[in-house]
Amino acid sequence: MVAHVLRLRLAMMVGALRGDPREVVRRAIGVVLLTAATGVAAVSAAGLADADRLTTAVVTVLAGSAVTLGFAVGPPVTASVDPLDPRRFAVVGPEPRPLAGALLLAGFLSVPVLVVLVLGISLAVAWSAHGAPAVATVASVILGLTTCVLLARVSMALGALVQRPRQSRELMGVYLVAVLVVVVPVGVFLGSLEWRGAVPSQLASAAEILAWTPIGAAWGIALAPTAGAAIGSLVVALVTIAVLGLAWFALVTLLLTTTRRPAAARERGGLGWFAILPGTPGGAVAARSLSYWLRDRRYIVNVVVVPIAAVVSTVPLLVAGVPFELAVLLPVPIMALFFGWLPHNDLAYDSTALWMHIASGMRGAPDRIGRLVPVLLIGIPVLAVTLPLAVVAHGRWAILPAMIGVCAALFLAGLGLSSVSSVLAPYAVSRPGDSPFQQPQRTGSGGVIAQGLVMVGAILAALPSILLTWRAVGGDTIDAMFAMWVGIGAGGVVLIVGVTVGAVLFEQRATRLMEFAEAT
Template sequence: MVAHVLRLRLAMMLGALRGDRDDVLRRVVGLVLLVAGTVFAAVNASGLGEVDRLTAGVVTVLAGSAITLGFAVAPPVTASVDPLDPRRFAVVGPEPRPLAGALLLAGFLSVPVFAVLVLAVSVAIAWSEQGVGALASVVSIVLGLTTCVLLARVSMALGALVKRPRQSRELAGVYLVAVLVVVVPVAVFLGSLEWRGTVPSQLVSAAEALAWTPVGAAWGIALAPTPGAAVGSAVVAVATVAALTAVWFILVRILLTTTPRPVAVRERGGLGWFALLPGTPGGAVAARSLSYWLRDRRYLVNIVVVPIAAVLSMVPLVVAGVPLEMAALLPVPIMALFFGWLPHNDLAYDSTALWMHIASGVRGLSDRIGRLVPVLLIGLPILAVSIPLAIVAHGRWAFLPALIGVCAALFLSGLGLSSISSVVAPYAVSRPGDSPFQQPQRTGSGGVIAQALVMLGSLLAASPAIWLAGRALASDTEDAVGALWAGLTAGVIVLVVGIAVGAFLFERRGTRLMEFAEAT
């Protein structure tokens, strides 16, 4: 079977150069660009032998980690079709285990893998000038290439389980947001570094951390600063390969024993988020909420106002004489606080459409989680881009963990408390189609109290992280890590408890919620 699959793989590679003229031309142009880029990178990689060992190690780990991560991310982003999809072999009734092994070996026969191999060999030649032994170079390259191939195989297999015949506009938007969340912070970080003839300490720290992660461990073996670090990276790399291999064999068995569901009906135009998200109660609630958040003016105004109001909060501080580098830290926590606060009255925005959730018997947990999906998809990217920008304006990257901890505590705890508030104390809002600035008259102060309690509760939950962040801001940067973990812990606990309590109350108060929706 192995020989047959390998011959089939080679035939597929050669067959890619035959067919429609335009398709062949695109493939040839792409191949030429890949070869040119590989040659250029390989020539420049030879310069690693002329720099100091620390610089060579940092460049190797960072570049290797980026390449490895690319093998995992590229298949879903490009929506590439797997020519070695295990389900294509189901008609001949193969055993899952031998087929998984054969397909894994065939995965090494691809143009991207050949390009990485050429680049890795040129880097290994430069390593030899740094005094790296042949064994360490071979182990690093073999583990690195195997990790890349396994990540690509696993990524394509996971995509085969959920892939639609075509990419929707919504899915393309999700991929774009994901790329921005990764690229913008990294670009801001690299742009803020000060190069003074040596590798910045931030890059050294980043490389040391990546050398202990699955994406960078294999590339950190050869030029590890100490023998202990080399052994640690090797152990992580071997464990990564073993785990990915096990996942791959499991996925092949699942693909061979699972009948794919027909998706043509779900891909008809107009379904939007409903075609993209899972066909579960929680997925339906999330799709419906996303449609509202991205189309309803009442939601869009909130999304636009929060960042603007947060940035404007700097003005009084700067006018009062607060240094700009200190005032720049304030807008991001304010955005985190308000993004967590936004869904505190989300049931009221449904108006009479709330009956669909209650009449269909949607469980409270599905409703609570589904309604938080839009806020997470909108708030997390904005915070991920804003936090590094605030740190650049502040000038101390050591404060980054503290700012992340404070924002996480405010955002997550706000979502948890909002999950309770929207069920316990909904209040009247502008009806669908009305101007978002047209607010109905309300009797009583329940709405004001609900808004205040969610904000005060979020601030209370984040108070340990805020206190530690204040200490880190004053002098002790070690408290920045403490603020990170304190904020994450408090935020996750309040979020989980809030969702659980809100789910319970949603099921108990269904009748009252319907009465509220009909009355407003």
């Protein structure tokens, strides 16, 4: 099977230069331009041998991370059709594991991978000139290529499972937001650097951090500053490949055992978010919630108030004499806290529409997860754009990982606790169509207590990360990395536990929730 799939892949690459003469000419011109660009890039990469070791290491990690990330996000953004989609082989009844292995090997036979191979060889020449061990050089190139191929395979397989019309306004909006999330922080970071004939320390720190991430670990092995850093990057790269490999084999099995829906059923034009998100209970809840969050003025006012309240909160600190470089770090964590707090009473905003969930026998998990999708799609881009701006105003990029940890803990923990609060203690809100500033009278204090407990709980979950961040602000930059992982870990745990508990409570309290919706 492996030999057959490889021959098929080669035939498809050669067949791309056949057919309509105009298409052949365009493809030939593209190949020529790509070859020329690859040659220039390869010469430039080999020319790093004349640069100092730090510059070569930084350029290698940054460029390698960008290329690896491109393999992951390229297929969904460009809506690429996988020529080796596992479902095309279903008619011959192959076993999933051998087919997955064969398709993975065939993934190395592609023009983008060949370009990366040429660049990797050129970089290897530069690494050798700086004294990099031959074993580390070979391992870096092989692991980097393997990571790129696996990311492309997994990304295309996930796209094959979804297959939504990319021309829709909603999906193009998601792509635009994704671009902003990446471009704005990177642009802010590069614009804040001071280039004085040497690699800025902030850029070197960024490369050092990327060398410990899945997208940059493979490229940080050869010129790692210490043996421990090289081993750490090697371990991260191997774990990344192992996880991606397991995901690829699982996706191939899933693709071979599921039936593709007819095109007429998939292309549900005019249905907005319902045409984009999966046709599952969780996808339906997410689509309906997104429609509410982007159209209902009650939700819109809540979202708009969050950044305003966060910025205004710094004024008393500045008046009280808190240094500007410290006060400017506060608004983003406050926004993270409020974004996580927003869905704490989400069920109440449904009003009587809640009966659709309960009458259909929907499980608790799809309801809890689907309702968090709008907050995630709104909160993450806002935080990703504003956080680099706050760090620039602060003046030390070394504090960025710590701020990420604090914001992640507050945001994720808030979402987890909100998933419990909205089921356990809902309270009356303005009805659909009413003014968002018109609040009904409440007979008890349950709503106030629920709001306070969600905020206090999120702050307590983020407290370890906050303490580590305070130490990092004082100069212990090593605590910044600890703060990031502690914050992400604590927030993730609270989110998972909160969604699980909220799902159980949703099923147990369905009758009471319906009574609450009818009464309010």
